[in-house]
Amino acid sequence: MTKRIGLGRAPEIYQAMANLQAEVTKAAANAGVDPKLLELVKMRASQLNGCAYCLDMHSRDALKLGESARRLFVLDGWRETDLFTEEEEAALVLTEAMTKLSATQTVPDDVYERATKVLTEDQYRAIAWEVIAINSWNRMAVTSHSPLPKRDS
Structure with missing residues (x-):
């Protein structure tokens, strides 16, 4: 794999992203969103985007x-199981729609309605x-080809 310029090596921009993430995490906690649900959202988007670094993390x-x-x-096959709650499924379908905007050009009304039926504003x-x-x-x-961190497992 070709070594790439690391976009994370722009400290001011990286810090702005980290600050955004901290605010999102805080807003989710204040809204009563289960932290595990946020991790499922991060995982599902990362699956769709093929981001090994984020999937690992x-x-x-x-x-x-x-x-x-x-x-x-x-x-990746969540629709084929009964392992996820209605709230989790709504968040996953919203995640997929938002992540695939380049293909769909919108978040369909049924996805929005499903999400807002079980989630507060x-x-x-x-x-x-x-x-x-x-x-x-x-x-x-x-884009940076971020390598996975070294781990035992």
Whole structure:
């Protein structure tokens, strides 16, 4: 793989992204969004974007929060299971629609309605901002060919 210029090596811009992420995390907590749900959102967007770096990071974070390995293993096929709650499914379908905007050009009304049926306005905003943030992180990591950190497992 060709070594790339690391976009994370622009400290002021990177810090702005980190600040955005911190604000999104805070807004989600204030809205009562389960941190495990945010990790599922990050994982699903990262799957769609092919971001190994973020998949590695957020699977570890999810496991530390008590997420089950089984749910992470089947996340790419979440529609084929009954392992996810109605709220999680709404967040996942919203994540997919927002992540695939280049193909769809919109978040379909049925996706929006499904999400707003089970999420409060503050929860919807927090999850949507999380999707925006993780898609930005994915684009930074994929474009930079960010290597996985060295780990034992």
